[in-house]
Structure formats: C-alpha cells, structure tokens
Amino acid sequence: MALSGMLVVALIAGGAGGLVGATASSSGDGEAAPDQGPQMNEPPPEAPQRDPDTIAGVAQRVSPSVVYIGSASPVIPGGGSGFVIEGDYVVTNDHVSSELEEAGIRIEYSDGSLSDATVVGADPTSDLAVLALEDPIDVEPLEFGDSEEVIVGDEVIAIGAPLGLAGTVTQGIISATDRPVSPEGEDVGQFYALQTDAAINPGNSGGPLVDLQGRVIGVNSMIITMGGSMGEGTGNIGLGFAIPSSEAQTVVERLIENEGATYADIGAEFDLSSPTAGAVIVDEPGAVERGGPADGAGLEPGDVITFLDTRRVNSGQELLAMLRDRSPGDEVELVYRRDGETVTTDIVLGASGD
Known part of the structure; x- marks a missing residue:
C-alpha cells in the first residue's frame, strides 16, 4: 500500500528469519587484488558437494x-x-x-x-x-557486505524458518534499492530498504540477505501482502524488504559498544498523514523545536519542505527516511514553501534525543 510516496509495510515476526545476500565487490581504477570472499563454513562431509559460488553452495556454507x-x-x-x-x-x-x-x-x-x-x-x-x-558453538561468523554497491538484478538468497519451516532457502534478485518504507509499529522509524522478490514470509524476520559470496547485505524485516490487512495471515507476493547492511552494521556496532543509536534530526514535527506533496510541518505552536536546527534555519509551523539538497521530498515519511542516510552535524540545503513562496535555506542537522 502506498502512502504519499512511502510504502507502509508489515513486520514479519512469528517464525524464523531469513538470510540475506552479501554485496558484490566494487571495481576500482587499475588492477585490484582478487576478492577471495568471506570465510565460510565447510559443507557437511556427508552432503553432495556444490561449487561455493552457486545457490546450493552458498546455502550449504552459510546455513550453519x-x-x-x-x-x-x-x-x-x-x-x-x-x-x-x-x-x-x-x-x-x-x-x-x-x-x-x-x-x-x-x-x-x-x-x-x-x-x-x-x-x-x-x-x-x-x-x-x-x-x-551463553553457549555458542564454533561456526564461521557472517560478514556484512556493502549494500551501497548493490544494484537491481543482483541475485540474493534468503535462509530461515518461514512459518516454522526451519532451513528453508529461497532465491531471488534485488528488485529495487532505496525503497522508502514506513513499517507498521509505534516505535519503528522510516528508512530506505532493499526490495527483493526472494520469498519472505512471517518467520523470516531478522535473518540475513546474502549475495553469491555469502556476505550480508540486509536484514529481512518486512513484507507487503494482498488483502484487507497486511500481516501474518497472508503470504509472500514477491514484495519483501530488508534493512540495508550500510545501516545495520553501523547500528549493530554501536549496540555492541553499549552506545545508543543516534540519527540525524531536523527538530520539527511533521504531519505524516497530510495529502500535500512535501513534508508538512505540523501547523501548531511547538511543532518547531525552539533552538533546534529547523528553528535556527527560520522554518515555522505550516511550512512544506519540498527538497533536501537535490532530492525531491514527496512526504513527511520520505523526508524522515532521507534523514536516516545523513549524520548529525551534516549541513544540507532545504527548499520549502510558505504562503505560496519558495524559500531556500541551509541547515545543520541535529541528533535524535538532543
């Protein structure tokens, strides 16, 4: 279901997660050393052997x-x-x-x-x-790939226990990158996701999405389903979404270091249900945080932000997703409308929780 340029999607807990594919290596100028790929598990000795760069080979080596x-x-x-x-x-x-x-x-x-x-x-x-x-066993850790290097058409694999069926392997491609999504849930934020047609169902939540080298390029999290509601009662229709590894790795590292995850913030409250094209600041007193980034840049309640740097902003949800790609302290250019006039201003982004 589309909502003002932002997809509203359902989270998919209820079973086991899926494993998502790693990114292909990027090419550079001149001759680069060949990419040997990540260290992976050896396949079970009793299993028929498959080449490590095939779907079956990756599944054998990543599943443990x-x-x-x-x-x-x-x-x-x-x-x-x-x-x-x-x-x-x-x-x-x-x-x-x-x-x-x-x-x-x-x-x-x-x-x-x-x-x-x-x-x-x-x-x-x-x-x-x-x-x-508490009692880990000896398996090869999976490595994060670079989701920024993923392009539409790259092959990916999901492994997990959808609907409780452990060890399920599904294969597909990256269907889209930078897909703005707004997960259902009170605390979940808006962000740009990797879209895949690899079959993901309730129970795939939290698994990795890997490429043919076995690197994690995303964390499976959401689906869109057909029917009157989007949830666990209906299955995969080829529209699954994963948290990109570029974001996941950063958050995971901060969580391990016992640091809270912080995100770029503009210091304003947006009307996320407004049909107006652009990010509409709530037209009420207090919607722009006093002394915050938006206030310092001259924004006021009722203003409609239409561009962040050179990217068009179609909704408040989409602007929040764009901010997830930025860091506190970044300086960006905003274009906004007020009373029929277009204004351009620079703003230094704050941090969530400030």
Whole structure:
C-alpha cells in the first residue's frame, strides 16, 4: 500500500528469519587484488558437494551461521531468525527479541544445538537487536557486505524458518534499492530498504540477505501482502524488504559498544498523514523545536519542505527516511514553501534525543 510516496509495510515476526545476500565487490581504477570472499563454513562431509559460488553452495556454507530465535518458555509462541557475527553475537530484529525477552530467549543452530541468549542492545527505531549467546558453538561468523554497491538484478538468497519451516532457502534478485518504507509499529522509524522478490514470509524476520559470496547485505524485516490487512495471515507476493547492511552494521556496532543509536534530526514535527506533496510541518505552536536546527534555519509551523539538497521530498515519511542516510552535524540545503513562496535555506542537522 502506498502512502504519499512511502510504502507502509508489515513486520514479519512469528517464525524464523531469513538470510540475506552479501554485496558484490566494487571495481576500482587499475588492477585490484582478487576478492577471495568471506570465510565460510565447510559443507557437511556427508552432503553432495556444490561449487561455493552457486545457490546450493552458498546455502550449504552459510546455513550453519543462521539461527532460529525462540522463547525459552514452551508456552510462548512466535520467534524469528538471526545470524552469527564476529564475537559470537547474533543479529536479529528488535520486533523479534522484544516479544521474547521477558520469558527468556533460546536460539537453535541448524545442527540442533541450543543456547540461551540475552539482549546486548536493541534499537526499535531501526528494528535491530544484538544478542549474546551463553553457549555458542564454533561456526564461521557472517560478514556484512556493502549494500551501497548493490544494484537491481543482483541475485540474493534468503535462509530461515518461514512459518516454522526451519532451513528453508529461497532465491531471488534485488528488485529495487532505496525503497522508502514506513513499517507498521509505534516505535519503528522510516528508512530506505532493499526490495527483493526472494520469498519472505512471517518467520523470516531478522535473518540475513546474502549475495553469491555469502556476505550480508540486509536484514529481512518486512513484507507487503494482498488483502484487507497486511500481516501474518497472508503470504509472500514477491514484495519483501530488508534493512540495508550500510545501516545495520553501523547500528549493530554501536549496540555492541553499549552506545545508543543516534540519527540525524531536523527538530520539527511533521504531519505524516497530510495529502500535500512535501513534508508538512505540523501547523501548531511547538511543532518547531525552539533552538533546534529547523528553528535556527527560520522554518515555522505550516511550512512544506519540498527538497533536501537535490532530492525531491514527496512526504513527511520520505523526508524522515532521507534523514536516516545523513549524520548529525551534516549541513544540507532545504527548499520549502510558505504562503505560496519558495524559500531556500541551509541547515545543520541535529541528533535524535538532543
């Protein structure tokens, strides 16, 4: 469902997550050293061998590092997926871990090994969480790729337990990049996602999206479904969305370091339901934070922001997604409308929570 240039999508907890593909290496000037790819698990000795750069080969070598995340209590339903990174940490979605944390979290490896886990840090705004394992086993950590290097048509793989079917592998392509999405949920923010047609269903939440080298380029999180509502009752229609690795890696590193994730902020409240083209600042006193970036740049309640630097802004949700690609302290140019006149101004972005 489209809303003023921003897709409203459903989160997909309820089973195991999916594994998402890593990015291809970028080319540079001159001769570069050949990319040997990340270190991956050896396939089971009893399994028929496949070339490591095939779908089957990547699935064999990455699957041991993808885990199912469930409750330590047998009476608590639901769950999701995650993947092991360096240091025996597990990355997953916040909407997976937050539903399980109170009763205790237990993860299951692909070989059936179990370990209890605790939440190291979580960021509802980005829908990411990091878990620490009490009894980790020896698997190769997955590496983050560079989602900025992904292009439409790149092949990707999702591995997880959709609808509770553990070890499921699906394959597809990157259908779009920089897709602005607004996940359903009170605390989840707006951001640009990777869109894929690899089958993702409830239970794929928190798994990685990998390329044919096995690097993580995204964290599966959301889907659009047909029908009157968007949720777990309906299945995949080829519209799945993953948090790009460029954002995920930054957030994960800050969570491990026990630092809160911070985002660029403009210091104004937007009317996210306005049909007006552009980001409409709420036309009420206090909608522009006194002393904040917007106030310092001369913006007022009722102003409509139409451009951020050279990018057109179609809605308040889209502007919030654009700000996720910026850092506190960045200086940007804004174009806005007021009383029929167009004004251009520079603004130094603040930080969320300031």
